[in-house]
Amino acid sequence: MPTVCMKVNGEDVTGEVEGRTLLVEFLRSHLGLTGTHVGCDTSQCGACVVHVDGKAIKSCATLALACEGSHVTTIEGLAKDGNLHPMQEAFRDNHALQCGFCTPGMIMAGIDIVERNGRTLSEATIRHELDGNMCRCTGYHNIVKAIQAAAAKMAAE
Amino acid sequence: MYDFAYHRPATLADAVELLKNAEDGQLMSGGMTLVPTMKQRLASPSDIIDLSGLKNSGIKVTKTKVTVQAGTSHAEVAANEDLRKAIPALAALAGDIGDPHVRNKGTIGGSIANNDPAADYPAAVVALNATVITSKRKIPAEKFFEGLFETALARDEIVTAVEFAIPERAGYAKFPNPASRYAMVGVFVADFGTEVRVAVTGAGACVFRHKAMEKALKSDFSRDAAASVKTEIKAFNSDIHASAEYRAHLVGVMAGRAVATAK
Numbered sequence: 001m002p003t004v005c006m007k008v009n010g011e012d013v014t015g016e017v018e019g020r021t022l023l024v025e026f027l028r029s030h031l032g033l034t035g036t037h038v039g040c041d042t043s044q045c046g047a048c049v050v051h052v053d054g055k056a057i058k059s060c061a062t063l064a065l066a067c068e069g070s071h072v073t074t075i076e077g078l079a080k081d082g083n084l085h086p087m088q089e090a091f092r093d094n095h096a097l098q099c100g101f102c103t104p105g106m107i108m109a110g111i112d113i114v115e116r117n118g119r120t121l122s123e124a125t126i127r128h129e130l131d132g133n134m135c136r137c138t139g140y141h142n143i144v145k146a147i148q149a150a151a152a153k154m155a156a157e
Numbered sequence: 158m159y160d161f162a163y164h165r166p167a168t169l170a171d172a173v174e175l176l177k178n179a180e181d182g183q184l185m186s187g188g189m190t191l192v193p194t195m196k197q198r199l200a201s202p203s204d205i206i207d208l209s210g211l212k213n214s215g216i217k218v219t220k221t222k223v224t225v226q227a228g229t230s231h232a233e234v235a236a237n238e239d240l241r242k243a244i245p246a247l248a249a250l251a252g253d254i255g256d257p258h259v260r261n262k263g264t265i266g267g268s269i270a271n272n273d274p275a276a277d278y279p280a281a282v283v284a285l286n287a288t289v290i291t292s293k294r295k296i297p298a299e300k301f302f303e304g305l306f307e308t309a310l311a312r313d314e315i316v317t318a319v320e321f322a323i324p325e326r327a328g329y330a331k332f333p334n335p336a337s338r339y340a341m342v343g344v345f346v347a348d349f350g351t352e353v354r355v356a357v358t359g360a361g362a363c364v365f366r367h368k369a370m371e372k373a374l375k376s377d378f379s380r381d382a383a384a385s386v387k388t389e390i391k392a393f394n395s396d397i398h399a400s401a402e403y404r405a406h407l408v409g410v411m412a413g414r415a416v417a418t419a420k
Binding site for chain 2: 002018019020022041042043046049056057058061062063065066109112113116129132133
């Protein structure tokens with residue numbers, strides 16, 4: 001079986017995978033990083049969003065082998081020294097989750113939205129940018145509020 | 158998904174060689190269509206030749222042309238400042254494909270080589286009188302798209318870039334399927350001064366030029382002129398989302414919106 005090497009949350013990892021092994025399977029089954037979720041498995045819901053080389057992508061539609069040599073960040077890699085990332089903090093403060101299944105993808109997408117669009121974000125921009133992430137509990141309202149709050153916090157840092 | 162041998166060549170020549178030698182080889186660019194298709198077992202190639210190793214992305218803008226390398230992602234096309242100034246409608250089209258995560262991976266080369274009947278890019282490629290540059294030759298847009306998922310590409314031919322002509326003004330409007338975000342109908346209008354070109358995607362089996370609409374817009378580039386053109390229903394798509402008649406009606410409405418936003 002082919003071997004794949006990448007950096008996940010700052011650590012070098014190596015694993016034997018099949019050609020068809022998806023990045024999300026590699027993260028969850030090989031590395032035990034089960035924070036990244038598989039929701040729809042059809043590239044619709046965004047529960048599997050991680051960052052590869054700084055860009056948000058759907059890890060259920062990405063081959064593990066295609067990430068050879070890449071830097072991958074998952075939800076597990078966000079908190080530093082026991083402190084939550086401002087986006088995680090904002091999701092908690094704004095009650096931006098109910099069942100929590102979509103949350104890892106929402107948070108990874110939220111950070112990507114802030115990184116790409118600057119730190120003063122309109123509600124309309126956030127709603128448009130959340131096109132690739134589905135939540136079946138919250139009605140999105142508090143997720144939008146959380147991303148807006150985190151953007152302001154990230155700007156201050 | 159059935160297993161396959163995975164290859165990630167670093168040069169175009171190696172990619173062509175791998176494709177020639179594979180029993181049932183399939184090129185992959187961003188994989189945003191291909192991976193889900195393989196997951197559904199609608200495709201089961203023996204070999205995947207991943208073109209991301211070619212690092213063939215980038216955008217070049219001159220006075221008359223915009224050249225986009227085949228491996229350029231939709232997100233890069235949407236965000237490129239020079240391209241946004243030269244052909245704002247093309248940047249806007251790319252910025253509305255799929256969702257942000259899909260746009261970070263999906264590429265222009267992959268999109269046009271796949272030629273999905275409801276994809277956005279083919280409309281821009283045809284309306285903007287583009288030239289598709291491949292590992293073998295240059296193909297004019299209208300000769301490139303041949304039918305449902307069919308292109309003029311030979312089995313061992315790889316798209317390397319797309320060269321767009323810069324119009325005086327252009328606009329694109331689509332009626333997206335709310336679930337898949339693919340165009341139920343998308344219309345790209347491009348005014349070159351000497352001619353107006355209109356390309357329609359999503360309505361039929363393959364992108365096509367709308368000659369009657371072009372004629373009407375040539376004499377009057379307005380929303381009303383677009384709305385006044387009756388679209389002939391020639392083997393239009395008809396499914397649970399929209400009938401052929403509904404799609405034909407949408408062509409006029411989307412053309413009107415494209416004209417109204419053209420710049």
